[in-house]
Amino acid sequence: MTDSPKITKLSETISVFPQIHTEDIPSSASSRYNIVVVGGGSAGIATAASMLKRNRNISLAIVDPSDNHYYQPGWTMVGGGIFSPEVTRRKEKDLIPHGALWIQSSVSSFNPESNSILTSDGQEITYDVLIVCPGIKLNWSAIDGLPEALGKNGVTSNYSYDFAPYTCRLVNEMTSGRALFTQPPMPIKCAGAPQKAMYLSCTKWERAGVLNNIDVQFHNNGAVLFGVSEYMPALMQYIERYNAHLNFTSNLVAVDGERKVATFEQKDGDSTKRVEVEFDMIHVVPPQSAPDFVSTSPLAAENGFVDVDPATLQHVKYENIFSLGDACSAPNAKTMAAVRKQAPIVAVNALAALEGKSPVADYDGYGSCPLTVERGKVVLAEFGYGGKLLPSFPTWLIDGTKPSRLSWLLKDTILPPVYWHGMLKGREWMVKPHLIGAD
Template structure:
């Protein structure tokens, strides 16, 4: 029974059993609300039976059944009445928790001050990461004087593309970290809270403290959730027992230490199903590790394995030949359709589910070090919101990045549903597009710019050389430089210089400041 805390007094979960109710009582819950109609599934406990168990444990119980996709204001009113009268903390449930979350959002929206008594911002941006800060800066460079709020709870801002280089000992971890305050654009109001939901019918963002923020235009870019819990045992062993990941700031230095210390044995590198942030990053860590071992003269004594849940090494075929040259050079063993499902750090054993014909088998692999990349999903408050597509990500038109149902809502970065590669380079190209389209929406006009799906993945195939993959929707190659300068399909020292020396200042002093070098928005019809 995974419990998601919305506020200290209200949590949601999936369908509960009698045993789950006993555990909930032991955790201190005082009240239970069932939002699932009886009879939705043959094995579903009846609400009346669960009520008897709950009340026997001293908890209050209410049954407020709602139908998916047909939740009414009357349903929300009943939920509000229950929350007002039942002792906290309250645990609400339905089949997945989504309906309970939606009801709570509707209750909070109904409690928010009327428009006349609440400040309405011209633009509200959810997320103060790369996408949010770049978009805010791009907007302010075009039109000063707007009221813009950025909702971001973190005090720290990271240059995440640098963590691969931290794991290779090229950058220090501190090089990739600055305060959020230092990157927040002048002229915006920083709301230091986490968003908990969206109420687009009321033009509001709901916050974790129960309040709401009103907007004329919403730009949502809250990032992606690293789902460590999807791999059994990994959370308990990260940072020890040879288990590491460049997907966390605090672990990338451990990757570097493991690589330096390993002289012989077995090294595993894993990649989960797409979508993930920077689909090339899992193999980048392998190549850079192998490059170090090669230089140290120990590579021949290390069994290198790459396990990917996908069926190919890289999704854009043009770059595969160059990558395969390095796979062969490093004698790395490729395991396709091999998904990491468990890690036993104490035993140093990883378990994979591998597809073999029509069967899926579980295979245990011992390791001396393992670089883990977790499955990645939309943040919970996004996936359960009215903005979500079936995938859980914010549903947008791939060209304009405007929401398909709410014309004053835009999304970009890792949290949007567009099929581009989820990279910082993609957010850099998306930000100006969203900036000009959001301003058009403020003026009551249709979008004026479109996005071609551009993303870039500098594949660090060895220390000092990079295969600069640049592509758009459908795998179309979209190189930024002429072929005589940089052939992106071949390893290049100039591409390494780009990542090592040029891109970090471009990020801190260009992208985050609203400078749109080489990413000016493309006008529709131009």
């Protein structure tokens, strides 16, 4: 690891300021902060809140262009008819932690050698420590015809606030025909969400007495239904119960909404063939990648994501840069639960870096995927690096490998307020950072 540029001590920090919006800053402004957080989503807000709870004397800015903030794990529930879309959205300005400055702009480039970033509206912002967490890019246009087809002719996706309600409408109206559910190449955020959309649709059709009239197909670019084998027996029971047809190494490449035809590339030995499949409904998950301004930057690994040590989440080259959430290269599942665990770790490590010290906490790869296998039951998959099971509860209370009503209560009732009133407020319930060297 190379030597990092000189880091300003806390005693040299400027005073704490109230929330300020980008319209209050001239477009040519050049500003310096102890901490700059790129991204105001789950990772950015939670990390900033955790840091400010530990030290109110730091100057901290959050750079994000969005007016709205979304609880994205709720979109699967919107598509399943359990949540209304409005409960998953709040104003970004209302979530900025007290003492943080909100620069409402997007980043155009990183300049780590000069400890600065440049925004799209011409602001040069310099930092002592940088935290990069802008999320992941949804490449809707990578599937031919998809952008034009979405939201009509039976083409939908729970990966969008705008289209998740259309999923619910399609499922409610469908009484027969063919329903396709797709999963693109990894990495994607919430890798269980593509099949969760299928399960919640099937449980609705089962309750309505029409499931036997519907040809349900799951097309997965991968070779397995779920990457951690311990959860497979429970999931396969539901696949059989819903008579869903699994199609592996089958990747969606085109959608013709008018004709209601989906085109898949499927591996056939050493060759690849194109197969057209008619549908009445198709739930599409778009291919995903690192944001362009990350993948083309000096911070990127070969895969385009921010190149970090998977344990400390510190950049492998620049010691005063950290990354977490969907934009970092750590090989964990890209889920909100992973962010909830990562945020306190990055918070304490970034504060250590601000004092010129080495990271003090490490991350075990924890991620969670509450697989909504039917309305009222969840298979609570919790695992870390290498697929190691990392359950949060004793098995007598919740056995994550089996469908559970208590796990549904967690997903449906407990986690949303924990997100809004705990995680985003810097409250580290059950996710205190693990100190390096501790048992």
